[in-house]
Amino acid sequence: MVEAFGFGLGVAFTLVVVVLHFSKGTGRTIPDDISQEVLEQRAETVPETDFPEPMNRAIGGGAAPAGAVGAGEETGELDEGEAEEEQSPAAIPDDEAETFEVEYEKEGETLEVPENQTLLEAGEEQGWDLPYACRQGQCISCGGQVTSGGGSEDYLAHDGNEMLGDEELSDGYTLTCVAYPTSDFTLATSESP
Numbered sequence: 450m451v452e453a454f455g456f457g458l459g460v461a462f463t464l465v466v467v468v469l470h471f472s473k474g475t476g477r478t479i480p481d482d483i484s485q486e487v488l489e490q491r492a493e494t495v496p497e498t499d500f501p502e503p504m505n506r507a508i509g510g511g512a513a514p515a516g517a518v519g520a521g522e523e524t525g526e527l528d529e530g531e532a533e534e535e536q537s538p539a540a541i542p543d544d545e546a547e548t549f550e551v552e553y554e555k556e557g558e559t560l561e562v563p564e565n566q567t568l569l570e571a572g573e574e575q576g577w578d579l580p581y582a583c584r585q586g587q588c589i590s591c592g593g594q595v596t597s598g599g600g601s602e603d604y605l606a607h608d609g610n611e612m613l614g615d616e617e618l619s620d621g622y623t624l625t626c627v628a629y630p631t632s633d634f635t636l637a638t639s640e641s642p
């Protein structure tokens with residue numbers, strides 16, 4: 450009796466497995482290219498902007514937006530222009546540097562200062578104990594004043610002045626650690642606005 454029940458149970462289980470194997474299922478199909486579908490859905494969620502996307506963020510491979518500066522000759526010209534503007538007088542070779550007469554009023558001497566040397570360095574070469582601190586145009590310790598009349602930049606070029614404003618420059622003040630002569634003049638050292 451028990452054996453017949455077990456046999457019947459086994460036959461029933463086998464039949465269920467066979468029926469499930471041949472059934473069609475839910476009929477759900479998987480899209481051919483699911484990644485493309487996901488990309489399109491994401492693209493729809495990106496908000497519209499009225500400014501050009503940077504080249505490396507543009508959707509679809511990164512075509513350069515209209516008006517963008519190309520990597521060609523335009524940037525080359527810009528770099529060249531900037532390089533010319535930023536060239537320090539200190540970069541002028543010694544054998545090409547023009548020399549100017551600077552009268553150091555308080556020291557009682559007139560020095561021949563080349564255009565690639567600062568007023569501070571020229572005085573120090575004489576052994577004068579001139580004041581300074583940062584030597585980068587970022588304080589006022591090395592201040593001096595041109596006493597030849599007019600603004601200091603009529604007689605010298607600053608390379609790195611971060612302290613003196615237009616008014617102080619037109620009063621003749623200079624930061625001698627970053628000041629290179631461009632003309633003859635008289636200088637009073639240890640003078641600050």
Ligand code: FES
Pocket residue numbers: 580581582583584585586587588589590591592624625626627
């Ligand atoms: S030493 Fe600081 S600005 Fe000249």
